[in-house]
Amino acid sequence: MSPARRVRRPNVVALGVLGWLVVVAVPVYAVVVSSVRRREDYLDGGPLALPDAVTADNYLHALRSGFPGYLLNSTLVALGVVALVLVLAVPAAYAIVRSGSRVSARTLRVFLLGLAIPAQAVIVPVFLLVSQLGLYDTLLAVILPTAAFCLPVCVLVLTTAMRDVPEEMYEAMALDGSGPARALVRLVLPLSRHGIATAAVYSALQAWNGFLFPLVLTQSESTRVLPLGLYDFQDEYGTDVPGLLAAVVLSVLPVLVACLFARRALVSGLVGAGGK
Amino acid sequence: MSELLSRRALLRRTALGAAALLALEACGSGPRGPGAARALDIWVWQDAADSVQQAAVDRFNAAGAGRARLNRVPGDGYEDKLRVAMGSSRAPDVFFNWGGASVKEYADAGKLLDLTPVLRANAAFRRSFLPSVLQAGMVGDKYVGIPMRGTQPVLLFLNEAVFADAGVRPPRTWDDLLALVGTFTERGVTPFALAGANAWAELMWLEYLVDRFGGPGVFERVKNGDVRGWHDPAVLRAAQAVEDLLDRGAFGNSFSAVSYNAGGASALLSRGRAAMQLMGSWEYANQLAADPAFARDGLGWTTFPAVPDGRGDPEAVVGNPNNFWSVSADVRDRATAIAFLKTAAEDAYAEDLVARGAVPTTTDAAALLDRSADPAFARFQYDLVEQAPTFTVSWDQALPSAQATAMLTAVQKLFAGQVRPAEFVDALTALPRG
Amino acid sequence: MLWAVPALLFFAVFALAPLGIVAYLSFTSWDGLGAPTWVGGANWSRLLADRDLRDAAWHSLVLTVATWAFQTPVALLLGVWSAGRQRSRAVVSAVFLLPLLLSSAAVALVWKSLLDPNFGLVAELAPRLGFDDASWFSTPEGALTAVLFVLGWQFIPLHALLYQGGARQVPDVLHQAAAMDGAGTARRFWSITLPQLRNTVVASSVLMVVGSLTFFDTVLILTAGGPGTATTIVPLVAYRTGFEGFEMGYASAIAFALVLVATGISLLLVRVTGFGRMHSTREGL
Numbered sequence: 002m003s004p005a006r007r008v009r010r011p012n013v014v015a016l017g018v019l020g021w022l023v024v025v026a027v028p029v030y031a032v033v034v035s036s037v038r039r040r041e042d043y044l045d046g047g048p049l050a051l052p053d054a055v056t057a058d059n060y061l062h063a064l065r066s067g068f069p070g071y072l073l074n075s076t077l078v079a080l081g082v083v084a085l086v087l088v089l090a091v092p093a094a095y096a097i098v099r100s101g102s103r104v105s106a107r108t109l110r111v112f113l114l115g116l117a118i119p120a121q122a123v124i125v126p127v128f129l130l131v132s133q134l135g136l137y138d139t140l141l142a143v144i145l146p147t148a149a150f151c152l153p154v155c156v157l158v159l160t161t162a163m164r165d166v167p168e169e170m171y172e173a174m175a176l177d178g179s180g181p182a183r184a185l186v187r188l189v190l191p192l193s194r195h196g197i198a199t200a201a202v203y204s205a206l207q208a209w210n211g212f213l214f215p216l217v218l219t220q221s222e223s224t225r226v227l228p229l230g231l232y233d234f235q236d237e238y239g240t241d242v243p244g245l246l247a248a249v250v251l252s253v254l255p256v257l258v259a260c261l262f263a264r265r266a267l268v269s270g271l272v273g274a275g276g277k
Numbered sequence: 278m279s280e281l282l283s284r285r286a287l288l289r290r291t292a293l294g295a296a297a298l299l300a301l302e303a304c305g306s307g308p309r310g311p312g313a314a315r316a317l318d319i320w321v322w323q324d325a326a327d328s329v330q331q332a333a334v335d336r337f338n339a340a341g342a343g344r345a346r347l348n349r350v351p352g353d354g355y356e357d358k359l360r361v362a363m364g365s366s367r368a369p370d371v372f373f374n375w376g377g378a379s380v381k382e383y384a385d386a387g388k389l390l391d392l393t394p395v396l397r398a399n400a401a402f403r404r405s406f407l408p409s410v411l412q413a414g415m416v417g418d419k420y421v422g423i424p425m426r427g428t429q430p431v432l433l434f435l436n437e438a439v440f441a442d443a444g445v446r447p448p449r450t451w452d453d454l455l456a457l458v459g460t461f462t463e464r465g466v467t468p469f470a471l472a473g474a475n476a477w478a479e480l481m482w483l484e485y486l487v488d489r490f491g492g493p494g495v496f497e498r499v500k501n502g503d504v505r506g507w508h509d510p511a512v513l514r515a516a517q518a519v520e521d522l523l524d525r526g527a528f529g530n531s532f533s534a535v536s537y538n539a540g541g542a543s544a545l546l547s548r549g550r551a552a553m554q555l556m557g558s559w560e561y562a563n564q565l566a567a568d569p570a571f572a573r574d575g576l577g578w579t580t581f582p583a584v585p586d587g588r589g590d591p592e593a594v595v596g597n598p599n600n601f602w603s604v605s606a607d608v609r610d611r612a613t614a615i616a617f618l619k620t621a622a623e624d625a626y627a628e629d630l631v632a633r634g635a636v637p638t639t640t641d642a643a644a645l646l647d648r649s650a651d652p653a654f655a656r657f658q659y660d661l662v663e664q665a666p667t668f669t670v671s672w673d674q675a676l677p678s679a680q681a682t683a684m685l686t687a688v689q690k691l692f693a694g695q696v697r698p699a700e701f702v703d704a705l706t707a708l709p710r711g
Numbered sequence: 712m713l714w715a716v717p718a719l720l721f722f723a724v725f726a727l728a729p730l731g732i733v734a735y736l737s738f739t740s741w742d743g744l745g746a747p748t749w750v751g752g753a754n755w756s757r758l759l760a761d762r763d764l765r766d767a768a769w770h771s772l773v774l775t776v777a778t779w780a781f782q783t784p785v786a787l788l789l790g791v792w793s794a795g796r797q798r799s800r801a802v803v804s805a806v807f808l809l810p811l812l813l814s815s816a817a818v819a820l821v822w823k824s825l826l827d828p829n830f831g832l833v834a835e836l837a838p839r840l841g842f843d844d845a846s847w848f849s850t851p852e853g854a855l856t857a858v859l860f861v862l863g864w865q866f867i868p869l870h871a872l873l874y875q876g877g878a879r880q881v882p883d884v885l886h887q888a889a890a891m892d893g894a895g896t897a898r899r900f901w902s903i904t905l906p907q908l909r910n911t912v913v914a915s916s917v918l919m920v921v922g923s924l925t926f927f928d929t930v931l932i933l934t935a936g937g938p939g940t941a942t943t944i945v946p947l948v949a950y951r952t953g954f955e956g957f958e959m960g961y962a963s964a965i966a967f968a969l970v971l972v973a974t975g976i977s978l979l980l981v982r983v984t985g986f987g988r989m990h991s992t993r994e995g996l
Contacts, residue, residue, distance in 0.1 A: 014896075017788045022806060024864065029809055031832050032821055044544060048825065048832045093718035108715050115726050117974040119925035121946055122966040125736065125959050126729035132365035149725030152718060181714075210814035212928045217954065220358055220367075221348050228816035232932065233323075233351040235539055235820060241567075242824045249817045256812045357954045364743040386744040473849075474937060531828035531846035533938030534854070545829060679742075682956035686763065686940060693851065693939025 036060070036247040043243050059247035063234070067222060068251060071230035074140060075209055076255075078226055081144040082208035083201050086151050090200060093152075094159030095185050099171075109160060115153040120146070120213050131218050142218040143226065147208050155200035162196025163189055202263070209256065227252045316344040317613050320359065320372040322600070323349035325566035326426065326559065329629040330373075333620045343613030345371075360678070363388055368605045370614050376413045376422050376601045378500070378675040383603075384416040390604035392420045395615055405622040410638040413598040413670065422601025425621045427558070427635025428662050429597040431481050431671075434560050435553045436546050437577040439466055443552075447579040451518075454582050458527045461552045467529035469522075470551035471692075472537030476685035477673050479692045481555050482522075484595040484672055485581040486515035492589040493667040500675045507705040511588070516691060516698035518584070523694065533693060540567060547571040555581070557596055558658055561634045565650065572634075573650075578657065594665040597674065599638050631655065636662070680708045730970065736963035743957045754964035763940065764948055764965065770855070771944040775923040777859050782919055783912070786867050790874020791904055804875075811868045819932035822861045826933075851941030854934050858942050861933060866922070870915045877911035878904060917977050924973045945969055 031048040036059055038052040046052075093112075097105040120127075127146050128137075136142040166189055174184045190197070215226045225233070234248050321330045327349050334347045348369065350358060356379075362368050363383055374380050383389050396403040396411075403411070406424050414422025435447055443464055448454040461468040472478040487495050491511025498506030522528065529551070535541040543560060545551040547568045554560065564572035583591035602621060608614045620626055627637040631645045636658045649655035662668065673681040687704040690696045696704065737754055741747035758764060793804040810818065825832040826848050833845040847853040881904055889899045905912075927946035930936065936943035936951075946969060953962030 014788065014792060017785070018792050018803070021785060021789060021867075022803060025806055025809060028821065028825055028832065028864075031825060044548060044830055048830075049835050089718035089721055092714035096714035108719065111719065111727075112722065114974075115722060117921060117977055118726055118730055118970060119921075119946065119973065121925070121927065121950055122970045123726065123729035123733055124950075125953055125963060125966075126732035127725065128361065128365075129732070130725070130729065132367070135366055137362070137365045137367045146725045149722055152722050152726075156718065210816075212814065212816050217361065220350070220362060228814040231814075231816050231820055235823075241540070242827075242830065245820060245824065249813070249821055252814065252817055253812050260812065360743060360957055361954065382742065382744065386742075388744065474935060529846070531844070531849040533849045534826070534828050534934075539823075541827065541829065550829065679956040679958050682951060689937055690939040693937065693941065695851075695939040695941070 032246050032249065035243050036250050038243050040241050040243055048242075059241075059244045060251065062244055063248040063251055066234070067225065067230065068248060070223070071225050071227045072252075072255065074225060075227040078140055078143050078147070078211075078215075079205045079208040081140065082148045082151060083204045085144065085148040086155050086204040087197065087201060089148070090152055090155040090159055091190075091197065092185070094156050094163055095181075095189055097156070097160050098163040098166075099181065109156070112153045112156045115150070116157075118150075120150055124213060124217055127214075128217055137218065138220045138224055140219075140224055143211065143214050143224075144208070146214050146218070147211050148204070151200075151204040151207050154203060158200050158203070159193065159196050162193035162199075166192045198263075206256075315609060316346040317371060317610065317617060318348060318369045319345055319602075319617070320348045320350050320362075320369040322355050322373050323351050324559070324563070326562050326630075326633050326635065329626070329633055329635075330425070332629055333623075333626050334617075336625065337617055337620055342616045343610065345613070345617055356678070363605070368607060370608045370610070371602050371604050371617060373425070374422065374601050374603055375597055375674040376599065376670070377416050378670060380421060380601075380603055381416050382677060384419070384421055388606050389416075389421045390606050390608060390611070390614075392423065392604065392618075393418075395618075396420050402619060402622055405639050405641075407638045407640060409668070410598050413668075414601045414603075422603050423618045423621050424599040424638045425602045426600040426637075427630050427633075428599050428638050428658065429557045429559055430594040430658060430662055430665075430668070431485065431555060431557050431581070431596040432560075432578045432658075432661075433553055433555055433581055434546060435577040435579065436549055436551070436571075436575055438575050439549050439552045440577070447577065448582045450582050451584045455525070457552070458522070458525050462526050466549070467545065467551040468527045468553060470535070470542040470545040470554040471528040471532040472535050472542035473528070473532035473689075473692055474534060474536035474541075475538065476689045477671070478537050478542070478556070480671070480673060480685065480688050481557075481595070482519055483512075483515050483688065484669065485555070486518050486584065487511050488593050488595055488667075488669055489581065489584040489587040489589045489591065490514045490518075491587075493593060493669050496669060496672060496675070500672075504706050504708060507702055512705070513698055513702050516701045519691060520698055523692065528692075543567060547575070558636070561651070561654055565634055578654065580661065590666045592661075592665055593667045593669070594661060595669040595671065597671055598662075598668050683708045730967075733963045733967050733970075736960055737967050739960045739963075741959040743959050747960065750960065754961045757961060758964050758968060763943075764945070766940055767943045767945045767948045770942060771924055771946075773855070774859060774862075774944060775920055778862060778923045779916060779919050781859060782863050782867050782870055783916065785863065786870035786915065787874050787905075787908075787912075789867065789871040790876075791878045791900065791908075793871065794875045794878035807871060808868050810865055811872075813865075815865065815928040816932060818861065818865045819929045822857075822864070823933050826857055826861075849938055851938060854938055854942050858930055858934060862923070862926075862929060865929065866919070870919070873911055873915050873918075874908065877908045881907040913980065917980050920980065921973050921977050924976070925969065 034052060035043055035048045037055045037057065038046075039054065039056055039058070042052060042054070093108070097108050131137055131142045131146070134142075136145070170188055170192075171184060174188055179187065210228060211226070212228045212232070215224075215229045216232075219225065219229070231245070231248055231252060234245050319330075319334065321327050327347075331347050331349075334345050337343070337345050350373075355373075359369075359372060359374075368388065380389060410424050410428065411420065414420060414424060433447070439461075440447065443460055443466075445457060445460055446453075448457055458468040484496070487509075491509050491514075495506060495509045495511050498509075535545070537543070537556075540563070542551075542554055542556070543563055544567070546554045547564060561572060561576065561578075564576055580591070602618055604611075604614045604618070622639060624641075627639050627642055627645055628648065630637045631642070631649045634650045634654065636642065636646070636649075636655050643659060646652055646655040646659060673685060676684060684705060687696070687701055687708075690704070691698070691701045736747060738749060738751060739747035740750045740753070789804075789807055793800050793807065813821070824830075826845075828834055828845040828849055831845070833848060837843070837845040837847075848857050885903050885907070886899055889903055894902070925946055927944060927950065930942055930944060930947055931950070934942045936947050945965065949962050949965040949969060952958050952965060956962075
């Protein structure tokens with residue numbers, strides 16, 4: 002081995018990256034390929050082989066068995082959660098950033114406490130609350146707690162973003178005679194729009210992927226959201242793995258489309274508080 | 278209202294912030310849902326056979342006596358969801374269940390409509406069901422359930438082509454069964470498909486073995502609240518027989534990842550990778566939906582074999598006598614609900630069931646069996662149930678939910694080899710009292 | 712300050728108050744149908760003596776430690792690698808991110824079918840890799856490994872993104888200076904990138920630990936805690952006890968204990984590592 006040229010050096014990293022690429026790509030390939038096969042071919046041929054005959058039946062079947070309804074419900078839930086979170090978290094973060102340090106630090110700490118509360122720990126009381134409100138088995142039953150559990154992260158993200166607004170600009174606004182509401186609309190919202198986008202995307206994804214709240218708080222087909230729809234497909238489909246996988250692929254498509262349009266916001270939303 | 282008050286009392290006693298209390302007071306006075314104008318909310322277990330109930334709902338709506346809506350609830354977690362809904366303000370009006378023991382807690386909590394007056398006032402309605410099955414829908418001395426599907430004994434299903442290839446016959450005795458395990462494992466075929474991801478599928482083995490070794494009295498004692506009943510030697514022998522089967526590789530070595538609801542076990546049987554499966558008679562309907570050719574030509578069935586020195590009758594059956602409709606106590610429109618229950622006694626309903634391969638428990642079902650998708654299978658089940666000296670209800674349906682959950686955990690540990698038979702028996706006797 | 716009141720109130724009603732109710736319910740016996748009855752510390756003494764729960768706690772611990780040990784190096788590697796600005800790296804990184812687009816339910820269902828020992832991907836791959844069959848995944852160790860792997864598949868991209876963001880904030884000057892001193896890639900990674908990523912490592916680790924302790928959707932769908940109880944973790948026990956056994960009181964005790972432990976561990980991690988402010992976290996992650 003020549004000491005002058007360390008040819009082998011980068012291979013550890015490259016091998017690692019390549020290895021993970023395989024780990025991600027092979028299942029994705031298997032899912033896509035299997036979703037266009039007939040059930041019998043899948044059972045006899047296994048998930049890897051290229052299908053002899055391609056069929057769209059699995060997709061058509063998924064579309065016919067309630068999928069559009071689930072999609073609509075998931076979209077409504079996501080929109081509702083995002084709207085609620087923004088309406089509540091933006092003023093809260095603004096208040097925390099702009100008011101006296103002791104009170105605001107304490108308020109922030111209340112929300113931070115919430116970071117460590119897992120949803121399933123409180124699912125029983127949340128269920129009680131929702132059924133007392135007469136909301137059991139409605140989309141609102143999913144929206145309200147999901148939004149509440151998005152608040153900690155979103156308040157954190159928004160306070161971080163709003164702290165970056167320079168003090169002098171507030172002073173300038175105040176000199177113009179603008180009240181806090183005007184300062185929020187004219188100054189803070191535009192300058193912290195990345196933070197707001199991050200919070201919105203984060204909430205939308207939490208709502209889109211949420212499983213436990215819909216599982217416990219909704220019931221009927223008319224309120225079924227996508228993750229639950231997939232979970233239920235499993236029972237309905239039996240060994241129809243291709244049918245199930247087609248439904249999975251369909252459930253990813255909206256996110257994929259959103260991703261193409263707003264990759265940056267989506268990525269920072271996924272990380273939660275990453276967007277800087 | 279009493280439920281509401283008690284819950285409010287609960288909240289008072291908790292040291293909640295004023296905000297939470299405020300919010301909850303507001304909830305108490307809020308609207309409690311729309312009135313009687315809504316359609317009857319009917320819950321049914323979602324599977325291949327629920328088209329029969331859908332047809333009944335369609336006929337009911339067409340007849341104009343009232344409006345009903347069928348809610349097909351996915352099977353995995355049906356009981357959990359039902360329980361949650363029954364505890365909430367949105368209980369279904371009419372719901373599918375497994376009869377007496379499975380709804381005892383609801384009945385005790387005053388959540389079920391007593392159907393005794395309805396049956397008493399309607400002799401024709403009452404007489405249209407087999408008395409023994411109607412009785413399985415009782416809690417104490419009250420009728421709370423109306424039979425609404427076929428009878429579901431647990432049977433030993435087999436793949437006839439696999440048996441023919443090996444040149445063997447279905448087992449009559451336990452020794453036959455053990456010999457078959459040897460034959461099939463040598464040929465690289467899993468002797469028994471087992472949906473080990475579902476504890477209830479494993480439980481079926483213990484239900485039959487305990488019944489064959491010790492007779493129906495063993496579980497009857499446990500069901501009546503005496504946990505020492507688990508100490509009966511039959512329970513230990515049954516667990517040992519299971520361990521013996523596991524050691525012989527009777528279920529293959531990957532059964533714990535096979536799920537019944539996802540169809541894995543049935544696919545193993547229909548694809549000839551397993552020779553037999555112990556399963557409820559609904560297996561037929563599922564095979565018919567997933568693989569019609571196999572259901573018609575390749576699927577065989579027999580009874581669970583006798584065991585050496587068993588005190589139980591080899592003709593005894595375990596399983597579900599039937600499924601039932603029950604009516605929630607706070608049903609919005611009682612008359613419509615009762616009118617709907619009567620559809621379960623109609624000829625058209627029984628004919629639909631028969632066409633689906635089910636065996637209805639209505640009195641005149643015998644005459645319909647020849648019209649079944651598979652008359653031989655229908656006749657076999659009907660005769661089996663009719664001649665069985667006892668019909669033991671599935672244990673997980675017969676015990677209170679807290680006990681049933683803990684029992685299923687113990688069963689899964691036994692099949693996973695995590696506990697030996699003696700430890701299994703100890704775990705059963707330590708079950709929480711519901 | 713008034714502007715924060717609606718958010719605080721809403722949060723209190725749907726998150727803090729329920730936590731208080733959970734604490735209260737943990738001292739009651741309640742079947743979900745009638746009214747709860749006060750039983751004092753009965754649930755808590757049962758909790759301390761519960762052998763199944765102790766097993767579950769052990770599985771949770773193993774899973775948490777193994778998750779950290781598995782996900783951190785891979786995520787670090789992928790994150791730092793993809794922080795490079797080359798076009799090829801951006802394309803490959805896009806593939807890495809694919810699992811993030813799937814909901815937990817979708818991930819678990821996909822892997823459930825891929826890991827099916829009879830008809831899944833593993834059944835097809837095992838013989839080619841020299842194994843007799845794929846039954847290893849049905850053993851207790853195999854199932855736990857499968858859970859560990861699937862959780863990694865699902866969450867490594869997220870942590871890789873965290874590391875990517877962190878690595879991109881490392882000033883280029885540092886690397887250039889070190890390169891001029893003749894430091895190779897590996898040396899620069901250990902002496903510059905990693906120390907600079909300290910905060911990211913802590914944030915990611917807290918996320919992973921709290922997540923592994925509390926997350927259970929994937930396990931519920933993938934293995935349902937089996938074979939036997941080999942992959943039964945504490946949150947799953949709480950869910951089962953509450954919503955299958957309907958012992959809401961006991962379930963509340965388990966859930967509350969879980970919150971205490973998770974909060975304690977994350978505070979400890981933050982304190983020990985001197986990381987004053989948690990940067991980000993995701994509920995239930």
